[in-house]
Amino acid sequence: MRNIMITIEYDGTNYGGWQKQNNTLxxxxxxxxxxxxxxxxxxxxxxxxxxxxxxxxxxxVANFMTNSKILVEKIPNAINSKLPxxxxxxxxxxxxxxxxxxxxxxxxxxxxxxxxxxxxxxxYRNYSYYVKYDLDIDKMKEEIxxxxxxxxxxxxxxxxxxxxxxxxTIYDVNINKQDDLIILEFEGNGFLYNMVRIIVGTLVDIxxxxxxxxxxxxxxxxxxxxxxxxxxxxxxxxxxxYY
Amino acid sequence: MRNIMITIEYDGTNYGGWQKQNNTLxxxxxxxxxxxxxxxxxxxxxxxxxxxxxxxxxxxVANFMTNSKILVEKIPNAINSKLPxxxxxxxxxxxxxxxxxxxxxxxxxxxxxxxxxxxxxxxYRNYSYYVKYDLDIDKMKEEIxxxxxxxxxxxxxxxxxxxxxxxxTIYDVNINKQDDLIILEFEGNGFLYNMVRIIVGTLVDIxxxxxxxxxxxxxxxxxxxxxxxxxxxxxxxxxxxYY
Numbered sequence: 001m002r003n004i005m006i007t008i009e010y011d012g013t014n015y016g017g018w019q020k021q022n023n024t025l026x027x028x029x030x031x032x033x034x035x036x037x038x039x040x041x042x043x044x045x046x047x048x049x050x051x052x053x054x055x056x057x058x059x060x061v062a063n064f065m066t067n068s069k070i071l072v073e074k075i076p077n078a079i080n081s082k083l084p085x086x087x088x089x090x091x092x093x094x095x096x097x098x099x100x101x102x103x104x105x106x107x108x109x110x111x112x113x114x115x116x117x118x119x120x121x122x123x124y125r126n127y128s129y130y131v132k133y134d135l136d137i138d139k140m141k142e143e144i145x146x147x148x149x150x151x152x153x154x155x156x157x158x159x160x161x162x163x164x165x166x167x168x169t170i171y172d173v174n175i176n177k178q179d180d181l182i183i184l185e186f187e188g189n190g191f192l193y194n195m196v197r198i199i200v201g202t203l204v205d206i207x208x209x210x211x212x213x214x215x216x217x218x219x220x221x222x223x224x225x226x227x228x229x230x231x232x233x234x235x236x237x238x239x240x241x242y243y
Numbered sequence: 244m245r246n247i248m249i250t251i252e253y254d255g256t257n258y259g260g261w262q263k264q265n266n267t268l269x270x271x272x273x274x275x276x277x278x279x280x281x282x283x284x285x286x287x288x289x290x291x292x293x294x295x296x297x298x299x300x301x302x303x304v305a306n307f308m309t310n311s312k313i314l315v316e317k318i319p320n321a322i323n324s325k326l327p328x329x330x331x332x333x334x335x336x337x338x339x340x341x342x343x344x345x346x347x348x349x350x351x352x353x354x355x356x357x358x359x360x361x362x363x364x365x366x367y368r369n370y371s372y373y374v375k376y377d378l379d380i381d382k383m384k385e386e387i388x389x390x391x392x393x394x395x396x397x398x399x400x401x402x403x404x405x406x407x408x409x410x411x412t413i414y415d416v417n418i419n420k421q422d423d424l425i426i427l428e429f430e431g432n433g434f435l436y437n438m439v440r441i442i443v444g445t446l447v448d449i450x451x452x453x454x455x456x457x458x459x460x461x462x463x464x465x466x467x468x469x470x471x472x473x474x475x476x477x478x479x480x481x482x483x484x485y486y
Contacts, residue, residue, distance in 0.1 A: 009364055009366065010365055011365040011368070077362075085365060086368070087365060088363045088364060088365050089362065090360075090361070090362045117333075118333070119252075119319055119320075119331055119334075120323065120328065120331045121252050121331060121333070122252055122253055123252065123299060123301070123370065125329065127366065
């Protein structure tokens with residue numbers, strides 16, 4: 001028996017998210033089926049965490065136990081040969097039995113892409129959040145800094161999730177404009193349900209002057225109603241998981 | 244009557260190319276239908292040139308004559324309201340009657356994207372040419388320079404097109420590596436049928452060491468058989484047309 005860690009890139013557009021569920025095709029299910037075709041084993045693929053419907057990943061990490069004798073360096077191409085072209089295994093490693101893609105994760109980095117142009121741009125339609133309003137990037141750059149550090153991020157959590165604590169630590173944030181694209185990055189020890197999307201939605205609301213309250217105050221309020229809207233899934237990318 | 248010039252961005256993935264034809268949906272046809280819904284006029288939309296099936300555009304230009312009284316600054320949103328989300332009008336201007344999107348074009352700039360990584364990356368699957376081989380970028384940078392200037396590019400033209408002359412002038416070339424992506428740009432007074440794709444295919448063949456002949460020699464031979472393969476349509480973007 002071996003414990004195999006794989007790194008996965010996917011375009012989440014046509015899936016109901018990472019996790020297996022009824023009535024919709026999940027990324028987990030598609031990869032488990034591909035592994036079955038290779039190994040004839042029904043594995044339980046454990047990921048670093050769910051991604052919602054429409055969310056993409058550049059560096060999702062998952063692990064599974066297998067008795068298959070396949071050489072680890074052949075695993076990506078073997079699985080990929082059974083995957084559709086919107087999911088790709090880009091790395092595989094044998095890891096110790098106590099490695100758990102979710103519980104062993106120390107940090108995660110997310111990227112969020114905003115398309116800020118006068119008209120929609122088709123090339124980016126599935127990979128960005130289209131915002132037509134003028135955005136005050138300098139203000140957004142100032143505000144985003146308030147996220148750094150250990151805070152209770154309750155204001156930035158959608159209801160419907162049960163967690164022991166809403167305290168998380170953000171180690172790094174970044175916001176960068178490249179032509180029509182505004183690219184945000186967030187690195188932290190964990191993220192609450194919809195946290196990145198609510199932070200981005202709030203930053204957009206602040207940047208266009210729709211709400212006039214600092215992120216610092218919103219954090220202090222611990223009240224979802226004080227934050228802005230939830231930015232759409234299609235702009236979000238799970239970029240990297242650190243172990 | 245007014246002559247309206249529009250700039251169009253499209254994702255060519257799901258189309259049989261720019262030009263109207265039987266049995267396949269064309270970008271021209273879809274935009275003409277959208278203009279009809281707005282103006283009730285059956286216009287003839289003239290573009291700067293055809294793009295093949297699967298080729299994208301960031302800055303395709305087209306013009307049409309209309310008796311519609313719609314304000315020119317309202318044209319992009321009006322047409323876009325009738326377009327699918329993989330085509331978008333991003334600019335509109337009223338131009339003189341002698342403006343012709345094809346005959347008035349002075350220069351064109353194309354971009355070509357190669358994905359050069361160990362494994363396929365789903366996010367780029369419709370917008371790049373996946374090449375898994377190691378490529379000698381330095382050699383490709385040296386070779387691409389031979390394209391600059393006025394040359395007979397007969398070696399880089401697919402059969403099936405009739406042109407008066409195969410002489411064209413390339414004003415600028417660029418090749419740039421950004422992580423897994425190799426981005427090439429070509430600016431010239433005109434391009435032969437499949438010229439950019441054959442140039443890119445040849446550069447890839449040279450970069451991976453499959454063929455050992457300089458672009459300079461291939462140009463001199465004026466023989467399509469001396470050049471490399473035709474790179475796929477999905478990596479190609481019509482970036483800008485100059486008037």
